[in-house]
Amino acid sequence: DAGVIQSPRHEVTEMGQEVTLRCKPISGHNSLFWYRQTMMRGLELLIYFNNNVPIDDSGMPEDRFSAKMPNASFSTLKIQPSEPRDSAVYFCASSFTSGSTDTQYFGPGTRLTVL
């Protein structure tokens, strides 16, 4: 299995631009998670889906952030408009279920820089 796939691996954009991050979870996994990691705040859960349905988006920082999962093999995290404080590494993870004891498998991350 290829594991969780994220694209792009690096993204540099200017403030005000729209940014779209993409994730392909491991086949057969029913839950998908989006995280953000910064030096200041560590690894934060933004939103997670179970069977393509958003279950909890309380970690999404602002309305500028939105996430979708149109099917079991694809999810996007969009930031519009982007701001310099959005600069971080964004990770996507998937697990077989959303159960608390299930192992999450992380992708390689997308390093976002907003100038």
Place this chain on the structure above:
Amino acid sequence: SQKIEQNSEALNIQEGKTATLTCNYTNYSPAYLQWYRQDPGRGPVFLLLIRENEKEKRKERLKVTFDTTLKQSLFHITASQPADSATYLCALDGGNYGQNFVFGPGTRLSVLP
């Protein structure tokens, strides 16, 4: 307020020694706790899970303990090797609906040859 702390930002030890990393939490009542390893430029990788009714869990050179009275988990790497150098994160269930995982800030371990 709720808080997860890991003993130090960085820990240096000599090869062959046992590394001990600490995870302390406040105002959580986790039913389980997980440990992950993260290498630079990569996503975290799951290592071990321990449940609240388990005192200790082992996997090869790794050992995890979980003390719900002290609200603490200890993560040990015995016979440490330079290849063990990485950042180690603890994670626990946040106890709130939907917050499956809350991660600690991590400890960067360097094993010196």
